[in-house]
Amino acid sequence: MNETLVTVAGNVAGEPRIRATAGGVQVASFRLASTERRYNKELGAWRDGDTVYYTVTCWRTMAENAFDSIHKGQPVVVHGRLHVSSYEKDGQERTVVEIEARSLGHDMSWGVSKFTKAGPGAGSDRHVVGELASELDDDQPFDPATGELLEPDQGADQMAGRAAEDAA
Numbered sequence: 001m002n003e004t005l006v007t008v009a010g011n012v013a014g015e016p017r018i019r020a021t022a023g024g025v026q027v028a029s030f031r032l033a034s035t036e037r038r039y040n041k042e043l044g045a046w047r048d049g050d051t052v053y054y055t056v057t058c059w060r061t062m063a064e065n066a067f068d069s070i071h072k073g074q075p076v077v078v079h080g081r082l083h084v085s086s087y088e089k090d091g092q093e094r095t096v097v098e099i100e101a102r103s104l105g106h107d108m109s110w111g112v113s114k115f116t117k118a119g120p121g122a123g124s125d126r127h128v129v130g131e132l133a134s135e136l137d138d139d140q141p142f143d144p145a146t147g148e149l150l151e152p153d154q155g156a157d158q159m160a161g162r163a164a165e166d167a168a
Helices: 060-069 130-135 152-167
Strands: 005-012 017-020 026-040 045-059 075-089 092-106
Touching (some): 005 092, 026 060, 045 060, 045 075, 060 092
Parallel strands (some): 045 092
Antiparallel strands (some): 005 026, 005 075, 017 026, 026 045, 075 092
């Protein structure tokens, strides 16, 4: 079986979430926004292209380390297996682009980071536990402009507000 491996640089679009599977395996996920930049010779300036949002998933120890280390707005580089799927919801075709991370780290071209090796049994002090973990919804709406996850009722309100702004 062939697999597609990708390396994507971008900014963390929302705080990572962590949960445990029924078997006790830690899984962390976060949204990653990657915006194409191109130099426009005619204008003599850099211009932003389209932004692509990915859902990044980390497993086991990497899940705990990512949850403790990665925060919204930080530039990161992710290397992993690409999964693209689509489904229909409310009569609309939706596409999901996911990266199952094999490697993850801060993008050092934008700042300085300090590596700390996690000791055996090192755990997260921000774990989502009990009822909170069961409330995480993989179909949770997100802001298409920022990639930030929204509360279910907030998604409809925000989309209606954007439609009104676009109409004006």
